[in-house]
Amino acid sequence: MADKIKAKEVLFNPLSKNNPVVVQILGICSVLAVTAKLEPSIVMGVSVIAVLAFANVIISLLRNTIPTNIRIIVQLVVVAGLVVIVDQVLKAYAYDASKQLSVFIGLIITNCILMGRLEAFAMANKPWPSFLDGVGNGIGYAVILVIVGFFRELLGSGTLLGYQVIPQSFYNAGYVNNGLMILPPMALILVACIIWVQRSYNKDLQED
Amino acid sequence: MIFAYFLGMCSFIAVSKNVKTAFGLGVAVTFMLVVTLPVNYLLQTYVLSAGALSWLGPEYADVDLSFLSLIMFIAVIASMTQLVEMTVEKYSPALYSSLGIFLPLIAVNCAILGGSLFMQQRDFPSVWTAVCAGGGWGLGWLLAITAIAAIRERLATYSNIPKPLRGVGITFILTALMGIAFMSFLGIKI
Numbered sequence: 001m002a003d004k005i006k007a008k009e010v011l012f013n014p015l016s017k018n019n020p021v022v023v024q025i026l027g028i029c030s031v032l033a034v035t036a037k038l039e040p041s042i043v044m045g046v047s048v049i050a051v052l053a054f055a056n057v058i059i060s061l062l063r064n065t066i067p068t069n070i071r072i073i074v075q076l077v078v079v080a081g082l083v084v085i086v087d088q089v090l091k092a093y094a095y096d097a098s099k100q101l102s103v104f105i106g107l108i109i110t111n112c113i114l115m116g117r118l119e120a121f122a123m124a125n126k127p128w129p130s131f132l133d134g135v136g137n138g139i140g141y142a143v144i145l146v147i148v149g150f151f152r153e154l155l156g157s158g159t160l161l162g163y164q165v166i167p168q169s170f171y172n173a174g175y176v177n178n179g180l181m182i183l184p185p186m187a188l189i190l191v192a193c194i195i196w197v198q199r200s201y202n203k204d205l206q207e208d
Numbered sequence: 209m210i211f212a213y214f215l216g217m218c219s220f221i222a223v224s225k226n227v228k229t230a231f232g233l234g235v236a237v238t239f240m241l242v243v244t245l246p247v248n249y250l251l252q253t254y255v256l257s258a259g260a261l262s263w264l265g266p267e268y269a270d271v272d273l274s275f276l277s278l279i280m281f282i283a284v285i286a287s288m289t290q291l292v293e294m295t296v297e298k299y300s301p302a303l304y305s306s307l308g309i310f311l312p313l314i315a316v317n318c319a320i321l322g323g324s325l326f327m328q329q330r331d332f333p334s335v336w337t338a339v340c341a342g343g344g345w346g347l348g349w350l351l352a353i354t355a356i357a358a359i360r361e362r363l364a365t366y367s368n369i370p371k372p373l374r375g376v377g378i379t380f381i382l383t384a385l386m387g388i389a390f391m392s393f394l395g396i397k398i
Contacts, residue, residue, distance in 0.1 A: 028217035073286040112218040188384035199372035
């Protein structure tokens with residue numbers, strides 16, 4: 001019973017209470033860079049979930065055999081291997097998305113969420129909870145990516161997933177796409193708004 | 209690196225609470241960039257790119273190892289970080305203890321791997337370009353993080369930020385504003 005409750009916590013905490021982007025402050029670079037449109041955000045989110053879940057499992061299986069002073073190198077090599085696989089899969093099946101994501105798929109290797117969770121969780125826990133932790137954190141990260149991508153694409157280009165959403169009549173009446181939304185700084189401000197909303201509800205997350 | 213490409217954000221936001229540690233981290237990142245970029249450049253030119261292995265013999269001219277580049281770059285960066293950590297610990301224990309946990313954390317700083325990947329994308333002409341690019345990118349990162357740390361140190365005394373925004377939230381907004389300001393540099397052609 002205690003195991004089951006713990007598994008639920010491990011899976012659901014990262015969605016809000018311990019969200020990797022807005023609470024743990026990990027994975028920021030990619031949130032800024034890939035969320036200009038919704039489709040790359042979704043592709044990136046799914047890739048990170050896959051890499052994080054499997055990396056967590058592999059490191060958790062190896063955790064008792066890695067010597068302490070080279071553990072960072074081992075973790076990085078495992079993650080790098082998984083990212084190369086994901087990169088090749090994306091190039092094969094979703095070429096347009098992978099072109100838009102360019103170097104940022106490679107940068108999943110240095111995505112702080114991966115190193116952070118590997119160090120903090122996978123090195124000290126069994127494979128199944130590590131897998132759940134990986135999936136949970138990946139989904140938490142993907143949720144933030146989708147929210148930011150949604151607003152940036154909607155307000156910045158008037159489209160969603162490529163389909164024109166804002167009707168032409170709005171444009172004729174004088175509505176203009178907010179060009180600033182396409183630029184990375186707006187992603188920072190959107191994340192700040194998400195943090196604002198979240199911390200207004202969860203008073204214990206506020207700092208001084 | 210920070211305000212144009214938005215790389216190296218995580219440690220930027222997490223570490224910028226006071227100027228001394230921010231500066232220390234900035235120096236460490238610059239040093240790592242200056243060291244790893246030339247090594248990765250040599251790796252890229254002589255081992256990894258298409259036809260690069262032809263110096264071993266003409267039968268190797270078809271070999272294209274570029275799919276290995278991510279792993280090789282990361283391995284270089286991680287080993288360099290370990291090496292630098294050991295050297296600093298041996299020759300300057302004071303510096304080592306003041307940098308503390310930040311030295312190993314640099315291995316995962318997106319700015320370092322990002323620098324190598326940009327170098328690969330842009331085809332630098334020589335090793336010296338790689339060294340200069342590393343120095344330039346690193347110094348830019350250093351300036352950015354020191355500036356934000358300086359602002360954050362003063363925030364508590366001079367302003368009244370709503371509680372949910374304090375700490376991380378306002379740093380995000382500040383970085384965004386500074387980023388927008390830096391965009392004014394995009395139109396300058398030297």
